[in-house]
Amino acid sequence: MEDALEERAESDAAFREALMRERERTEHGEDMSFFVKNVENVQGDERDVIVFSTTFGKNEQGNFRRSFGALGQAGGERRLNVAVTRAREKVVIVTSMPISDISDLLTRRGGPRVPRDYLQGYLEYARTVSDGLGESGKTLLDRMVTEQRSHRETGNHEDDGFTRSVEAFLEANGWKPTRARDGGAFSLDFAVIDPRTGLYAIGVECDAPRHRLLDRARAREIWRPKVLGRAVPYVHRVSSYAWTHAGDAERLRLKNAVENALRKGGLQ
Known part of the structure:
Protein backbone atom coordinates (compact mmCIF):
# COMPACT_ATOMS: atom_id res chain seq x y z
CA MET A 1 0.00 0.00 0.00
CA GLU A 2 2.79 2.42 0.88
CA ASP A 3 4.50 1.64 -2.42
CA ALA A 4 1.28 2.37 -4.32
CA LEU A 5 0.90 5.71 -2.55
CA GLU A 6 4.49 6.69 -3.30
CA GLU A 7 4.10 5.70 -6.95
CA ARG A 8 0.96 7.83 -7.26
CA ALA A 9 2.66 10.73 -5.47
CA GLU A 10 5.56 10.68 -7.92
CA SER A 11 3.25 11.17 -10.91
CA ASP A 12 0.57 13.41 -9.36
CA ALA A 13 1.71 16.65 -7.75
CA ALA A 14 -1.71 17.50 -6.27
CA PHE A 15 -1.96 14.03 -4.71
CA ARG A 16 1.59 14.35 -3.36
CA GLU A 17 0.77 17.66 -1.66
CA ALA A 18 -2.45 16.26 -0.17
CA LEU A 19 -0.66 13.15 1.08
CA MET A 20 2.11 15.19 2.73
CA ARG A 21 -0.47 17.47 4.34
CA GLU A 22 -2.51 14.58 5.71
CA ARG A 23 0.57 12.83 7.06
CA GLU A 24 1.24 15.89 9.21
CA ARG A 25 -2.34 16.64 10.26
CA THR A 26 -3.14 17.42 13.89
CA GLU A 27 -6.37 18.48 15.59
CA HIS A 28 -6.33 20.30 18.92
CA GLY A 29 -2.77 19.13 19.45
CA GLU A 30 -3.68 15.49 18.78
CA ASP A 31 -1.99 13.45 16.06
CA MET A 32 -4.62 12.76 13.40
CA SER A 33 -2.24 12.01 10.55
CA PHE A 34 -2.89 9.56 7.76
CA PHE A 35 -1.30 6.16 8.31
CA VAL A 36 -1.04 2.70 6.81
CA LYS A 37 -0.60 -0.12 9.32
CA ASN A 38 -1.17 -3.83 9.49
CA VAL A 39 -3.63 -5.38 11.89
CA GLU A 40 -0.96 -6.07 14.52
CA ASN A 41 0.07 -2.43 14.85
CA VAL A 42 -3.09 -0.33 15.04
CA GLN A 43 -3.83 -0.65 18.76
CA GLY A 44 -4.31 2.74 20.37
CA ASP A 45 -4.74 4.64 17.08
CA GLU A 46 -8.03 6.37 16.31
CA ARG A 47 -9.18 8.21 13.21
CA ASP A 48 -12.52 9.51 11.97
CA VAL A 49 -12.52 7.03 9.08
CA ILE A 50 -10.66 3.72 8.91
CA VAL A 51 -10.28 1.83 5.65
CA PHE A 52 -10.06 -1.85 6.58
CA SER A 53 -8.70 -3.75 3.61
CA THR A 54 -7.95 -7.44 3.22
CA THR A 55 -5.38 -9.02 0.92
CA PHE A 56 -6.85 -12.49 0.82
CA GLY A 57 -8.80 -13.82 -2.13
CA LYS A 58 -9.01 -16.56 -4.71
CA ASN A 59 -5.85 -17.51 -6.55
CA GLU A 60 -5.48 -17.84 -10.32
CA GLN A 61 -6.99 -21.30 -10.18
CA GLY A 62 -10.04 -19.98 -8.34
CA ASN A 63 -9.12 -21.60 -5.05
CA PHE A 64 -9.51 -19.81 -1.75
CA ARG A 65 -7.22 -20.77 1.11
CA ARG A 66 -8.46 -20.27 4.66
CA SER A 67 -5.20 -18.71 5.80
CA PHE A 68 -5.60 -15.22 7.19
CA GLY A 69 -2.34 -14.48 8.98
CA ALA A 70 -2.78 -13.07 12.47
CA LEU A 71 -6.57 -13.00 12.11
CA GLY A 72 -6.70 -16.76 11.69
CA GLN A 73 -4.43 -17.60 14.59
CA ALA A 74 -5.22 -17.96 18.29
CA GLY A 75 -6.32 -14.57 19.60
CA GLY A 76 -7.15 -13.39 16.08
CA GLU A 77 -10.62 -12.31 17.22
CA ARG A 78 -9.02 -9.82 19.62
CA ARG A 79 -6.85 -8.37 16.89
CA LEU A 80 -9.91 -8.06 14.68
CA ASN A 81 -11.81 -6.30 17.45
CA VAL A 82 -9.02 -3.77 17.89
CA ALA A 83 -8.72 -3.14 14.16
CA VAL A 84 -12.41 -2.48 13.53
CA THR A 85 -12.95 -0.24 16.58
CA ARG A 86 -10.37 2.39 15.63
CA ALA A 87 -12.86 4.47 13.62
CA ARG A 88 -14.75 7.31 15.29
CA GLU A 89 -17.31 7.70 12.52
CA LYS A 90 -17.02 5.10 9.79
CA VAL A 91 -15.28 1.89 8.74
CA VAL A 92 -14.87 1.37 5.00
CA ILE A 93 -14.20 -2.25 4.07
CA VAL A 94 -12.33 -3.16 0.89
CA THR A 95 -12.16 -6.90 0.40
CA SER A 96 -11.79 -9.55 -2.25
CA MET A 97 -12.69 -12.33 0.18
CA PRO A 98 -15.69 -14.52 -0.67
CA ILE A 99 -17.46 -14.22 2.67
CA SER A 100 -19.26 -17.53 2.39
CA ASP A 101 -15.93 -19.36 2.05
CA ILE A 102 -14.12 -17.82 5.02
CA SER A 103 -15.53 -20.27 7.54
CA ASP A 104 -18.68 -22.26 8.25
CA LEU A 105 -20.24 -20.01 10.91
CA LEU A 106 -23.03 -18.92 8.57
CA THR A 107 -24.02 -22.46 7.63
CA ARG A 108 -24.36 -23.96 11.09
CA ARG A 109 -26.07 -23.14 14.34
CA GLY A 110 -24.32 -21.75 17.36
CA GLY A 111 -21.67 -19.14 17.94
CA PRO A 112 -18.07 -18.79 16.76
CA ARG A 113 -15.61 -21.54 17.60
CA VAL A 114 -12.37 -20.53 15.86
CA PRO A 115 -10.83 -17.12 15.00
CA ARG A 116 -11.89 -17.20 11.35
CA ASP A 117 -15.54 -17.48 12.49
CA TYR A 118 -15.26 -13.97 13.91
CA LEU A 119 -13.81 -12.66 10.67
CA GLN A 120 -16.63 -14.19 8.66
CA GLY A 121 -19.21 -12.92 11.12
CA TYR A 122 -17.85 -9.37 11.05
CA LEU A 123 -17.67 -9.15 7.25
CA GLU A 124 -21.18 -10.60 6.93
CA TYR A 125 -22.44 -8.13 9.53
CA ALA A 126 -20.84 -5.26 7.58
CA ARG A 127 -22.49 -6.52 4.40
CA THR A 128 -25.94 -6.68 5.99
CA VAL A 129 -25.60 -3.18 7.45
CA SER A 130 -24.39 -1.83 4.10
CA ASP A 131 -27.42 -3.42 2.42
CA GLY A 132 -29.78 -1.88 4.98
CA LEU A 133 -30.63 -5.20 6.64
CA GLY A 134 -30.35 -4.00 10.23
CA GLU A 135 -32.41 -6.77 11.83
CA SER A 136 -30.35 -9.50 10.17
CA GLY A 137 -27.22 -7.78 11.39
CA LYS A 138 -28.53 -7.63 14.95
CA THR A 139 -29.39 -11.34 14.87
CA LEU A 140 -25.87 -12.11 13.72
CA LEU A 141 -24.37 -9.97 16.50
CA ASP A 142 -26.36 -11.90 19.08
CA ARG A 143 -24.78 -15.11 17.79
CA MET A 144 -21.30 -13.64 18.21
CA VAL A 145 -21.60 -13.31 21.99
CA THR A 146 -19.61 -16.20 23.41
CA GLU A 147 -19.04 -15.20 27.04
CA GLN A 148 -21.50 -15.06 29.91
CA ARG A 149 -21.38 -11.45 31.00
CA SER A 150 -21.10 -10.50 34.59
Missing part, protein backbone atom coordinates in the same frame (compact mmCIF):
# COMPACT_ATOMS: atom_id res chain seq x y z
CA HIS A 151 -23.85 -8.45 36.22
CA ARG A 152 -21.53 -5.49 36.19
CA GLU A 153 -20.79 -5.92 32.48
CA THR A 154 -24.41 -6.18 31.41
CA GLY A 155 -25.64 -3.45 33.69
CA ASN A 156 -28.00 -5.95 35.30
CA HIS A 157 -27.23 -5.16 38.90
CA GLU A 158 -30.52 -3.74 40.05
CA ASP A 159 -30.01 -5.19 43.55
CA ASP A 160 -26.70 -3.38 44.02
CA GLY A 161 -27.28 -1.42 47.23
CA PHE A 162 -24.36 0.89 46.54
CA THR A 163 -25.75 1.90 43.15
CA ARG A 164 -29.24 2.46 44.58
CA SER A 165 -27.75 4.61 47.33
CA VAL A 166 -25.95 6.82 44.81
CA GLU A 167 -29.14 7.14 42.78
CA ALA A 168 -31.12 8.11 45.89
CA PHE A 169 -28.52 10.73 46.79
CA LEU A 170 -28.71 12.32 43.34
CA GLU A 171 -32.50 12.40 43.50
CA ALA A 172 -32.45 13.86 47.03
CA ASN A 173 -30.44 16.78 45.67
CA GLY A 174 -33.05 17.54 43.06
CA TRP A 175 -31.42 15.86 40.06
CA LYS A 176 -33.05 13.24 37.88
CA PRO A 177 -30.40 10.62 37.10
CA THR A 178 -30.97 8.61 33.96
CA ARG A 179 -29.71 5.05 33.91
CA ALA A 180 -27.21 4.78 31.09
CA ARG A 181 -26.27 1.11 31.02
CA ASP A 182 -26.26 -0.82 27.77
CA GLY A 183 -23.85 -3.62 28.65
CA GLY A 184 -21.02 -2.17 26.57
CA ALA A 185 -17.60 -0.84 27.45
CA PHE A 186 -18.96 2.71 27.49
CA SER A 187 -21.84 2.12 29.88
CA LEU A 188 -22.33 4.52 32.75
CA ASP A 189 -24.45 3.89 35.80
CA PHE A 190 -26.16 7.27 35.56
CA ALA A 191 -26.20 10.41 33.49
CA VAL A 192 -27.54 13.76 34.66
CA ILE A 193 -29.20 15.92 32.00
CA ASP A 194 -28.81 19.68 31.96
CA PRO A 195 -32.44 20.92 31.83
CA ARG A 196 -31.35 24.03 29.92
CA THR A 197 -29.86 22.12 27.00
CA GLY A 198 -31.44 18.68 27.22
CA LEU A 199 -27.95 17.19 26.86
CA TYR A 200 -25.96 15.07 29.27
CA ALA A 201 -24.01 17.30 31.63
CA ILE A 202 -22.20 14.57 33.53
CA GLY A 203 -22.00 10.80 33.73
CA VAL A 204 -21.67 8.98 37.05
CA GLU A 205 -20.09 5.55 37.39
CA CYS A 206 -20.13 3.49 40.57
CA ASP A 207 -16.60 2.10 40.91
CA ALA A 208 -14.39 1.37 37.91
CA PRO A 209 -16.13 -0.14 34.86
CA ARG A 210 -15.77 -3.87 34.35
CA HIS A 211 -15.71 -5.11 30.81
CA ARG A 212 -13.40 -7.48 29.00
CA LEU A 213 -12.31 -4.66 26.64
CA LEU A 214 -11.18 -2.64 29.67
CA ASP A 215 -8.90 -5.15 31.33
CA ARG A 216 -5.91 -2.95 30.65
CA ALA A 217 -5.55 0.28 32.60
CA ARG A 218 -4.79 2.28 29.44
CA ALA A 219 -8.05 1.20 27.83
CA ARG A 220 -10.00 1.81 31.03
CA GLU A 221 -8.48 5.14 32.10
CA ILE A 222 -7.44 6.78 28.82
CA TRP A 223 -9.19 5.30 25.79
CA ARG A 224 -12.65 4.95 27.35
CA PRO A 225 -12.84 8.46 28.90
CA LYS A 226 -11.59 9.95 25.64
CA VAL A 227 -14.34 8.29 23.63
CA LEU A 228 -17.00 9.01 26.27
CA GLY A 229 -16.02 12.66 26.27
CA ARG A 230 -17.54 13.13 22.84
CA ALA A 231 -21.01 12.48 24.27
CA VAL A 232 -20.63 13.31 27.96
CA PRO A 233 -18.37 16.27 28.84
CA TYR A 234 -17.68 15.08 32.38
CA VAL A 235 -17.58 11.66 34.02
CA HIS A 236 -17.37 11.26 37.78
CA ARG A 237 -16.44 8.01 39.49
CA VAL A 238 -17.85 7.22 42.94
CA SER A 239 -15.87 4.82 45.10
CA SER A 240 -17.89 2.22 47.00
CA TYR A 241 -15.16 2.04 49.64
CA ALA A 242 -15.20 5.81 50.22
CA TRP A 243 -19.00 5.87 50.06
CA THR A 244 -19.02 3.45 52.99
CA HIS A 245 -16.01 4.55 55.02
CA ALA A 246 -15.86 8.28 54.29
CA GLY A 247 -19.44 8.87 53.23
CA ASP A 248 -19.76 12.58 53.88
CA ALA A 249 -16.65 13.47 51.92
CA GLU A 250 -17.50 11.18 49.01
CA ARG A 251 -21.06 12.51 48.82
CA LEU A 252 -19.78 16.09 48.87
CA ARG A 253 -17.33 15.24 46.10
CA LEU A 254 -20.18 13.87 43.96
CA LYS A 255 -22.40 16.86 44.73
CA ASN A 256 -19.66 19.31 43.76
CA ALA A 257 -18.93 17.42 40.56
CA VAL A 258 -22.55 17.55 39.41
CA GLU A 259 -22.97 21.20 40.36
CA ASN A 260 -19.76 22.18 38.56
CA ALA A 261 -20.75 20.29 35.43
CA LEU A 262 -24.18 21.94 35.34
CA ARG A 263 -22.68 25.36 35.95
CA LYS A 264 -20.09 24.96 33.19
CA GLY A 265 -22.74 23.63 30.84
CA GLY A 266 -24.74 26.77 31.35
CA LEU A 267 -21.76 28.92 30.40
CA GLN A 268 -21.21 27.29 27.04
Whole structure:
Protein backbone atom coordinates (compact mmCIF):
# COMPACT_ATOMS: atom_id res chain seq x y z
CA MET A 1 0.00 0.00 0.00
CA GLU A 2 2.79 2.42 0.88
CA ASP A 3 4.50 1.64 -2.42
CA ALA A 4 1.28 2.37 -4.32
CA LEU A 5 0.90 5.71 -2.55
CA GLU A 6 4.49 6.69 -3.30
CA GLU A 7 4.10 5.70 -6.95
CA ARG A 8 0.96 7.83 -7.26
CA ALA A 9 2.66 10.73 -5.47
CA GLU A 10 5.56 10.68 -7.92
CA SER A 11 3.25 11.17 -10.91
CA ASP A 12 0.57 13.41 -9.36
CA ALA A 13 1.71 16.65 -7.75
CA ALA A 14 -1.71 17.50 -6.27
CA PHE A 15 -1.96 14.03 -4.71
CA ARG A 16 1.59 14.35 -3.36
CA GLU A 17 0.77 17.66 -1.66
CA ALA A 18 -2.45 16.26 -0.17
CA LEU A 19 -0.66 13.15 1.08
CA MET A 20 2.11 15.19 2.73
CA ARG A 21 -0.47 17.47 4.34
CA GLU A 22 -2.51 14.58 5.71
CA ARG A 23 0.57 12.83 7.06
CA GLU A 24 1.24 15.89 9.21
CA ARG A 25 -2.34 16.64 10.26
CA THR A 26 -3.14 17.42 13.89
CA GLU A 27 -6.37 18.48 15.59
CA HIS A 28 -6.33 20.30 18.92
CA GLY A 29 -2.77 19.13 19.45
CA GLU A 30 -3.68 15.49 18.78
CA ASP A 31 -1.99 13.45 16.06
CA MET A 32 -4.62 12.76 13.40
CA SER A 33 -2.24 12.01 10.55
CA PHE A 34 -2.89 9.56 7.76
CA PHE A 35 -1.30 6.16 8.31
CA VAL A 36 -1.04 2.70 6.81
CA LYS A 37 -0.60 -0.12 9.32
CA ASN A 38 -1.17 -3.83 9.49
CA VAL A 39 -3.63 -5.38 11.89
CA GLU A 40 -0.96 -6.07 14.52
CA ASN A 41 0.07 -2.43 14.85
CA VAL A 42 -3.09 -0.33 15.04
CA GLN A 43 -3.83 -0.65 18.76
CA GLY A 44 -4.31 2.74 20.37
CA ASP A 45 -4.74 4.64 17.08
CA GLU A 46 -8.03 6.37 16.31
CA ARG A 47 -9.18 8.21 13.21
CA ASP A 48 -12.52 9.51 11.97
CA VAL A 49 -12.52 7.03 9.08
CA ILE A 50 -10.66 3.72 8.91
CA VAL A 51 -10.28 1.83 5.65
CA PHE A 52 -10.06 -1.85 6.58
CA SER A 53 -8.70 -3.75 3.61
CA THR A 54 -7.95 -7.44 3.22
CA THR A 55 -5.38 -9.02 0.92
CA PHE A 56 -6.85 -12.49 0.82
CA GLY A 57 -8.80 -13.82 -2.13
CA LYS A 58 -9.01 -16.56 -4.71
CA ASN A 59 -5.85 -17.51 -6.55
CA GLU A 60 -5.48 -17.84 -10.32
CA GLN A 61 -6.99 -21.30 -10.18
CA GLY A 62 -10.04 -19.98 -8.34
CA ASN A 63 -9.12 -21.60 -5.05
CA PHE A 64 -9.51 -19.81 -1.75
CA ARG A 65 -7.22 -20.77 1.11
CA ARG A 66 -8.46 -20.27 4.66
CA SER A 67 -5.20 -18.71 5.80
CA PHE A 68 -5.60 -15.22 7.19
CA GLY A 69 -2.34 -14.48 8.98
CA ALA A 70 -2.78 -13.07 12.47
CA LEU A 71 -6.57 -13.00 12.11
CA GLY A 72 -6.70 -16.76 11.69
CA GLN A 73 -4.43 -17.60 14.59
CA ALA A 74 -5.22 -17.96 18.29
CA GLY A 75 -6.32 -14.57 19.60
CA GLY A 76 -7.15 -13.39 16.08
CA GLU A 77 -10.62 -12.31 17.22
CA ARG A 78 -9.02 -9.82 19.62
CA ARG A 79 -6.85 -8.37 16.89
CA LEU A 80 -9.91 -8.06 14.68
CA ASN A 81 -11.81 -6.30 17.45
CA VAL A 82 -9.02 -3.77 17.89
CA ALA A 83 -8.72 -3.14 14.16
CA VAL A 84 -12.41 -2.48 13.53
CA THR A 85 -12.95 -0.24 16.58
CA ARG A 86 -10.37 2.39 15.63
CA ALA A 87 -12.86 4.47 13.62
CA ARG A 88 -14.75 7.31 15.29
CA GLU A 89 -17.31 7.70 12.52
CA LYS A 90 -17.02 5.10 9.79
CA VAL A 91 -15.28 1.89 8.74
CA VAL A 92 -14.87 1.37 5.00
CA ILE A 93 -14.20 -2.25 4.07
CA VAL A 94 -12.33 -3.16 0.89
CA THR A 95 -12.16 -6.90 0.40
CA SER A 96 -11.79 -9.55 -2.25
CA MET A 97 -12.69 -12.33 0.18
CA PRO A 98 -15.69 -14.52 -0.67
CA ILE A 99 -17.46 -14.22 2.67
CA SER A 100 -19.26 -17.53 2.39
CA ASP A 101 -15.93 -19.36 2.05
CA ILE A 102 -14.12 -17.82 5.02
CA SER A 103 -15.53 -20.27 7.54
CA ASP A 104 -18.68 -22.26 8.25
CA LEU A 105 -20.24 -20.01 10.91
CA LEU A 106 -23.03 -18.92 8.57
CA THR A 107 -24.02 -22.46 7.63
CA ARG A 108 -24.36 -23.96 11.09
CA ARG A 109 -26.07 -23.14 14.34
CA GLY A 110 -24.32 -21.75 17.36
CA GLY A 111 -21.67 -19.14 17.94
CA PRO A 112 -18.07 -18.79 16.76
CA ARG A 113 -15.61 -21.54 17.60
CA VAL A 114 -12.37 -20.53 15.86
CA PRO A 115 -10.83 -17.12 15.00
CA ARG A 116 -11.89 -17.20 11.35
CA ASP A 117 -15.54 -17.48 12.49
CA TYR A 118 -15.26 -13.97 13.91
CA LEU A 119 -13.81 -12.66 10.67
CA GLN A 120 -16.63 -14.19 8.66
CA GLY A 121 -19.21 -12.92 11.12
CA TYR A 122 -17.85 -9.37 11.05
CA LEU A 123 -17.67 -9.15 7.25
CA GLU A 124 -21.18 -10.60 6.93
CA TYR A 125 -22.44 -8.13 9.53
CA ALA A 126 -20.84 -5.26 7.58
CA ARG A 127 -22.49 -6.52 4.40
CA THR A 128 -25.94 -6.68 5.99
CA VAL A 129 -25.60 -3.18 7.45
CA SER A 130 -24.39 -1.83 4.10
CA ASP A 131 -27.42 -3.42 2.42
CA GLY A 132 -29.78 -1.88 4.98
CA LEU A 133 -30.63 -5.20 6.64
CA GLY A 134 -30.35 -4.00 10.23
CA GLU A 135 -32.41 -6.77 11.83
CA SER A 136 -30.35 -9.50 10.17
CA GLY A 137 -27.22 -7.78 11.39
CA LYS A 138 -28.53 -7.63 14.95
CA THR A 139 -29.39 -11.34 14.87
CA LEU A 140 -25.87 -12.11 13.72
CA LEU A 141 -24.37 -9.97 16.50
CA ASP A 142 -26.36 -11.90 19.08
CA ARG A 143 -24.78 -15.11 17.79
CA MET A 144 -21.30 -13.64 18.21
CA VAL A 145 -21.60 -13.31 21.99
CA THR A 146 -19.61 -16.20 23.41
CA GLU A 147 -19.04 -15.20 27.04
CA GLN A 148 -21.50 -15.06 29.91
CA ARG A 149 -21.38 -11.45 31.00
CA SER A 150 -21.10 -10.50 34.59
CA HIS A 151 -23.85 -8.45 36.22
CA ARG A 152 -21.53 -5.49 36.19
CA GLU A 153 -20.79 -5.92 32.48
CA THR A 154 -24.41 -6.18 31.41
CA GLY A 155 -25.64 -3.45 33.69
CA ASN A 156 -28.00 -5.95 35.30
CA HIS A 157 -27.23 -5.16 38.90
CA GLU A 158 -30.52 -3.74 40.05
CA ASP A 159 -30.01 -5.19 43.55
CA ASP A 160 -26.70 -3.38 44.02
CA GLY A 161 -27.28 -1.42 47.23
CA PHE A 162 -24.36 0.89 46.54
CA THR A 163 -25.75 1.90 43.15
CA ARG A 164 -29.24 2.46 44.58
CA SER A 165 -27.75 4.61 47.33
CA VAL A 166 -25.95 6.82 44.81
CA GLU A 167 -29.14 7.14 42.78
CA ALA A 168 -31.12 8.11 45.89
CA PHE A 169 -28.52 10.73 46.79
CA LEU A 170 -28.71 12.32 43.34
CA GLU A 171 -32.50 12.40 43.50
CA ALA A 172 -32.45 13.86 47.03
CA ASN A 173 -30.44 16.78 45.67
CA GLY A 174 -33.05 17.54 43.06
CA TRP A 175 -31.42 15.86 40.06
CA LYS A 176 -33.05 13.24 37.88
CA PRO A 177 -30.40 10.62 37.10
CA THR A 178 -30.97 8.61 33.96
CA ARG A 179 -29.71 5.05 33.91
CA ALA A 180 -27.21 4.78 31.09
CA ARG A 181 -26.27 1.11 31.02
CA ASP A 182 -26.26 -0.82 27.77
CA GLY A 183 -23.85 -3.62 28.65
CA GLY A 184 -21.02 -2.17 26.57
CA ALA A 185 -17.60 -0.84 27.45
CA PHE A 186 -18.96 2.71 27.49
CA SER A 187 -21.84 2.12 29.88
CA LEU A 188 -22.33 4.52 32.75
CA ASP A 189 -24.45 3.89 35.80
CA PHE A 190 -26.16 7.27 35.56
CA ALA A 191 -26.20 10.41 33.49
CA VAL A 192 -27.54 13.76 34.66
CA ILE A 193 -29.20 15.92 32.00
CA ASP A 194 -28.81 19.68 31.96
CA PRO A 195 -32.44 20.92 31.83
CA ARG A 196 -31.35 24.03 29.92
CA THR A 197 -29.86 22.12 27.00
CA GLY A 198 -31.44 18.68 27.22
CA LEU A 199 -27.95 17.19 26.86
CA TYR A 200 -25.96 15.07 29.27
CA ALA A 201 -24.01 17.30 31.63
CA ILE A 202 -22.20 14.57 33.53
CA GLY A 203 -22.00 10.80 33.73
CA VAL A 204 -21.67 8.98 37.05
CA GLU A 205 -20.09 5.55 37.39
CA CYS A 206 -20.13 3.49 40.57
CA ASP A 207 -16.60 2.10 40.91
CA ALA A 208 -14.39 1.37 37.91
CA PRO A 209 -16.13 -0.14 34.86
CA ARG A 210 -15.77 -3.87 34.35
CA HIS A 211 -15.71 -5.11 30.81
CA ARG A 212 -13.40 -7.48 29.00
CA LEU A 213 -12.31 -4.66 26.64
CA LEU A 214 -11.18 -2.64 29.67
CA ASP A 215 -8.90 -5.15 31.33
CA ARG A 216 -5.91 -2.95 30.65
CA ALA A 217 -5.55 0.28 32.60
CA ARG A 218 -4.79 2.28 29.44
CA ALA A 219 -8.05 1.20 27.83
CA ARG A 220 -10.00 1.81 31.03
CA GLU A 221 -8.48 5.14 32.10
CA ILE A 222 -7.44 6.78 28.82
CA TRP A 223 -9.19 5.30 25.79
CA ARG A 224 -12.65 4.95 27.35
CA PRO A 225 -12.84 8.46 28.90
CA LYS A 226 -11.59 9.95 25.64
CA VAL A 227 -14.34 8.29 23.63
CA LEU A 228 -17.00 9.01 26.27
CA GLY A 229 -16.02 12.66 26.27
CA ARG A 230 -17.54 13.13 22.84
CA ALA A 231 -21.01 12.48 24.27
CA VAL A 232 -20.63 13.31 27.96
CA PRO A 233 -18.37 16.27 28.84
CA TYR A 234 -17.68 15.08 32.38
CA VAL A 235 -17.58 11.66 34.02
CA HIS A 236 -17.37 11.26 37.78
CA ARG A 237 -16.44 8.01 39.49
CA VAL A 238 -17.85 7.22 42.94
CA SER A 239 -15.87 4.82 45.10
CA SER A 240 -17.89 2.22 47.00
CA TYR A 241 -15.16 2.04 49.64
CA ALA A 242 -15.20 5.81 50.22
CA TRP A 243 -19.00 5.87 50.06
CA THR A 244 -19.02 3.45 52.99
CA HIS A 245 -16.01 4.55 55.02
CA ALA A 246 -15.86 8.28 54.29
CA GLY A 247 -19.44 8.87 53.23
CA ASP A 248 -19.76 12.58 53.88
CA ALA A 249 -16.65 13.47 51.92
CA GLU A 250 -17.50 11.18 49.01
CA ARG A 251 -21.06 12.51 48.82
CA LEU A 252 -19.78 16.09 48.87
CA ARG A 253 -17.33 15.24 46.10
CA LEU A 254 -20.18 13.87 43.96
CA LYS A 255 -22.40 16.86 44.73
CA ASN A 256 -19.66 19.31 43.76
CA ALA A 257 -18.93 17.42 40.56
CA VAL A 258 -22.55 17.55 39.41
CA GLU A 259 -22.97 21.20 40.36
CA ASN A 260 -19.76 22.18 38.56
CA ALA A 261 -20.75 20.29 35.43
CA LEU A 262 -24.18 21.94 35.34
CA ARG A 263 -22.68 25.36 35.95
CA LYS A 264 -20.09 24.96 33.19
CA GLY A 265 -22.74 23.63 30.84
CA GLY A 266 -24.74 26.77 31.35
CA LEU A 267 -21.76 28.92 30.40
CA GLN A 268 -21.21 27.29 27.04
